Structures are given as structure tokens and as C-alpha cells.
Amino acid sequence: MRSTFECTSNSRTRRRTPIIDVQSLTCEVPKKKSTGEQHPTASMTTYAVVGAGIAGASIAYHLSQRTDEQIIVFDQGDPASATTAKSVAQFGFYGDDTQYRMKRYGMNLYNEFFGDPQADPRYDFAGLLNVATTADGAAELEHAVTTGGDPDLGKVPGTGFDGDLVEYIPGPELPHTLLIPPLDTTQIEGALYRPKMGYMTRPAALAKEFVARADAAGVEFRFDTPVQAIETDGNHVTGVVADDHITVDAVVCAAGPWNRDLARSVGIDLPMRHTLAPILQLEPESPLEYSLPAISPYEGPYTIHRRRTDAVLVGYIPPNGYVRDQEFDPEAVDNTVSADIKDGMREAVAQFTPQFSNAPVADEWVGVRSQTPDGNPIVGWTAVEGFSIAAFHTSGIQLAPAVGRIIADQLLTDDPTEHYDALSITRFTDYTDHRR
Numbered sequence: 001m002r003s004t005f006e007c008t009s010n011s012r013t014r015r016r017t018p019i020i021d022v023q024s025l026t027c028e029v030p031k032k033k034s035t036g037e038q039h040p041t042a043s044m045t046t047y048a049v050v051g052a053g054i055a056g057a058s059i060a061y062h063l064s065q066r067t068d069e070q071i072i073v074f075d076q077g078d079p080a081s082a083t084t085a086k087s088v089a090q091f092g093f094y095g096d097d098t099q100y101r102m103k104r105y106g107m108n109l110y111n112e113f114f115g116d117p118q119a120d121p122r123y124d125f126a127g128l129l130n131v132a133t134t135a136d137g138a139a140e141l142e143h144a145v146t147t148g149g150d151p152d153l154g155k156v157p158g159t160g161f162d163g164d165l166v167e168y169i170p171g172p173e174l175p176h177t178l179l180i181p182p183l184d185t186t187q188i189e190g191a192l193y194r195p196k197m198g199y200m201t202r203p204a205a206l207a208k209e210f211v212a213r214a215d216a217a218g219v220e221f222r223f224d225t226p227v228q229a230i231e232t233d234g235n236h237v238t239g240v241v242a243d244d245h246i247t248v249d250a251v252v253c254a255a256g257p258w259n260r261d262l263a264r265s266v267g268i269d270l271p272m273r274h275t276l277a278p279i280l281q282l283e284p285e286s287p288l289e290y291s292l293p294a295i296s297p298y299e300g301p302y303t304i305h306r307r308r309t310d311a312v313l314v315g316y317i318p319p320n321g322y323v324r325d326q327e328f329d330p331e332a333v334d335n336t337v338s339a340d341i342k343d344g345m346r347e348a349v350a351q352f353t354p355q356f357s358n359a360p361v362a363d364e365w366v367g368v369r370s371q372t373p374d375g376n377p378i379v380g381w382t383a384v385e386g387f388s389i390a391a392f393h394t395s396g397i398q399l400a401p402a403v404g405r406i407i408a409d410q411l412l413t414d415d416p417t418e419h420y421d422a423l424s425i426t427r428f429t430d431y432t433d434h435r436r
């Protein structure tokens with residue numbers, strides 16, 4: 001079955017969306033050769049993108065703005081119906097220098113999208129509050145600010161981002177400096193407030209914004225169409241098998257937690273693992289009519305944030321990070337939050353936001369987060385010529401715009417990009433790409 005994203009016409013008329021110049025990625029975005037209607041011909045290059053989550057959608061969008069060649073996106077389900085739909089979708093400035101610059105590109109593009117939206121992802125610009133309940137924890141938060149920062153806490157020393165707003169607030173000062181009535185500050189020793197944080201309320205709509213724009217620029221979307229095989233001839237990609245066989249010049253694998261299996265099918269064992277990401281959605285009886293920063297206990301694995309006036313999300317981030325060999329089949333994962341994690345979530349809510357303690361659970365789900373050993377995504381060329389990868393270490397909502405841009409640079413202009421060393425699979429021992 002072939003389908004087209006419902007928000008847009010199925011017209012093949014090409015529309016140019018100008019991309020604003022960004023400081024983080026240096027070159028100008030080259031424009032497409034023509035804007036006229038295109039029909040595939042034998043001489044056309046065909047790019048296949050597997051996955052229409054935020055990654056595949058961004059890649060399709062970026063390619064579509066710069067080439068008139070054929071671009072086909074396959075998704076085994078609906079667009080953005082997998083990890084992207086389950087995301088908490090925070091956007092904020094932390095991470096290493098590479099991620100920082102990628103996020104600047106993403107923020108700029110999202111500003112453009114939100115200024116002229118076709119879908120409506122909604123954004124809540126709420127800030128983030130890391131709260132420490134021990135004296136040691138509070139001292140570490142304060143230290144991160146006074147010494148110039150820490151990549152995980154929102155300041156990156158020596159990269160030019162040291163000036164970002166990150167404020168340490170002693171626990172007793174919290175009720176005097178921030179208007180957050182639901183926050184119980186009695187056990188908080190100290191907190192780090194990071195105002196440059198927010199989240200998309202409807203992350204799937206964000207991916208659909210990319211889909212709508214790519215569709216308008218002539219990309220062909222095939223939903224409910226699993227890619228069953230990627231064909232190679234020696235060490236080159238030659239085709240994909242979906243509802244039919246298609247000869248292709250390049251495949252971009254943007255299949256979220258399914259990336260591992262697809263890459264394996266062409267002989268690449270990605271250095272990528274999975275963690276489970278459970279979410280509980282509480283619906284307080286009285287609506288919360290003001291925004292609330294996301295509350296992230298420094299010593300604990302839980303996060304609390306208001307998603308809408310009538311919904312609070314409680315998340316869990318496993319404390320053990322990258323677990324070698326840990327892998328889940330996304331289709332086999334139980335979508336119910338386990339009882340012990342649910343209890344821990346309830347305890348965190350009772351401790352920090354007691355007014356939500358008795359709020360009933362309105363929804364719950366479990367996503368599969370992808371992880372890499374060093375916390376950066378794996379982007380671009382691989383050892384198999386024509387097979388590129390777009391795999392995140394979580395953070396896909398924030399990094400997908402730049403990933404789309406990087407893939408387009410590599411495929412269309414053979415430019416490894418300034419991020420090659422930080423993002424290429426070749427940074428891991430025993431991995432090469434076809435260019436090395």
C-alpha cells in the first residue's frame with residue numbers, strides 16, 4: 001500500500017523552503033536545480049530512506065530541498081508512530097561541543113517551522129530544574145556552575161557556550177526565586193535552573209512537519225510498507241525489497257531501534273544498544289494552568305514534567321547507561337510500566353510534587369531508546385557503499401535536523417562534514433566506511 005501524509009496534497013509540485021543560514025554548520029545550503037514537476041527516469045538517482053520517524057522525515061526533507069532526484073521513504077507503519085511518538089521531546093542545550101552545534105542548527109530550523117507550521121507540534125518553553133536532595137549533590141551542582149560547567153549540566157567549558165544561562169539556587173532560596181507552587185522544596189538542598197529548555201507536546205507532529213514539507217517537495221512516502229530486505233552486490237547497495245523490488249543507489253537506515261537488525265542484514269554490527277524508556281501519564285484533577293519546569297532529581301532516575309494543562313509525564317532513565325549487548329525487540333516490548341518502576345515514579349511524585357500524588361494514571365507506555373557507547377549519534381557512511389546510518393543515542397528530537405543536513409551533505413556533495421570525526425561509525429575501533 002502506498003500512502004501520502006494526509007495534511008498535504010499529493011501534488012508533485014515542488015516548493016522551495018528556504019533554509020536560514022546557520023552558524024553551526026558552515027556551508028550554505030545549495031538550492032535545488034529546478035522546481036518543475038519531476039518524473040523518475042532511468043538515469044535518475046534513487047535514494048531510499050527506511051523509517052519515517054523524526055530521523056527519516058528530516059533526512060527526506062533535507063534531501064528534498066536540494067535535489068530533484070527520486071527519494072522514497074518507507075515506513076512499516078504510520079509516520080512517526082514508533083519511538084518519536086513515545087518521546088518526551090525535551091529540547092535543551094547540554095552535551096558536548098558537537099551536540100551543541102547540532103542543536104543550534106535544529107533550534108534554528110524549528111524556529112522556521114514553528115513560524116509557518118503545517119503540523120502543530122506545540123512547544124512549551126518551560127526550563128529544567130535539576131534538584132539535589134543531598135549536600136554532596138547540591139555541592140556538585142553548584143560546582144558545575146562556578147567552575148564553568150559540565151556537558152551534562154548545560155555548560156560546556158572552553159567551547160564558547162560557557163555563557164549559557166545556568167543558575168545554581170540553594171534549596172532554601174527556591175520558594176523566593178521561582179514561582180513553582182507544585183514543587184515541595186523541603187527536601188531540596190540545591191538546584192540547577194536551566195531556562196533554555198523546553199519540550200514539544202506532540203513530537204509525532206514535529207516529524208509530520210518534516211513529512212509534510214518533504215511531501216510538498218516531491219518525496220514519495222510509502223507507509224504500511226516494511227522494507228523486507230536491503231540488497232547488495234558485493235559491498236554496494238543495489239536495491240530494496242518492500243511491496244515490490246526497487247533498484248536504488250543509496251539506502252539511509254533511519255529505523256530507530258530497528259536499525260540494529262537492518263544493519264546486520266548487510267553485515268554491519270552497529271555499536272548500539274537499547275534501553276527501555278517507561279513513561280507514566282498522570283492526569284491531575286485540577287488543570288495546571290501555568291507552565292512548570294521539568295523537574296529532574298539529581299540523585300534519582302525519575303523526571304517529572306507537565307505535558308499539558310491536564311497531564312503530567314513521569315519518566316525513568318536507567319542509571320546504568322550504556323549496557324553492552326542489551327537489545328530489545330521493539331515489537332515484543334510490553335507497553336506497561338513495571339510495578340517497581342511505577343512505585344518509584346509515585347514516590348518521586350510524592351516527594352517533589354505532592355499535589356499530583358493521587359492523580360490517576362491516564363496512560364502509560366514503554367519506548368525503546370537507542371544508545372551508543374560515547375553518547376553521540378552514529379551518522380553517515382558505513383563500510384557498505386550506498387548504505388548510510390542515522391542512529392541516535394537518545395536526543396533524536398533535538399539532533400534530527402542536523403542529522404538530516406549531514407546525510408544530505410554526504411549523499412549529495414560527498415562532503416563528510418565538519419562533524420565526521422565525532423559522528424562517523426569509524427570513530428569506533430574496528431569500524432570503517434567505504435571511503436577509508
Ligand SMILES: Cc1cc2nc3c(=O)[nH]c(=O)nc-3n(C[C@H](O)[C@H](O)[C@H](O)COP(=O)(O)OP(=O)(O)OC[C@H]3O[C@@H](n4cnc5c(N)ncnc54)[C@H](O)[C@@H]3O)c2cc1C
Pocket residue numbers: 050051052053054055056074075076077078079080081082083084085086087088089090091225226227228254255256257258262277278279315366367368369390391392393394395396397398399
Ligand atoms: C520515553 C522517551 C523519551 C525521550 N525523550 C527525549 C527527549 O526528551 N529529547 C530528545 O531529543 N529525544 C528523546 N527521546 C529520544 C527520541 O525520541 C528518539 O531519539 C527519536 O524519536 C528516534 O527517532 P527515529 O526516527 O530514529 O526512530 P523512530 O521514531 O523509532 O522511527 C523509526 C521508524 O522506522 C520504521 N521502521 C523500522 N523498521 C522498518 C522497516 N524494516 N521498514 C520500514 N520501516 C521501518 C518504524 O516503523 C519507525 O516509524 C526519547 C525517547 C523515548 C522513548
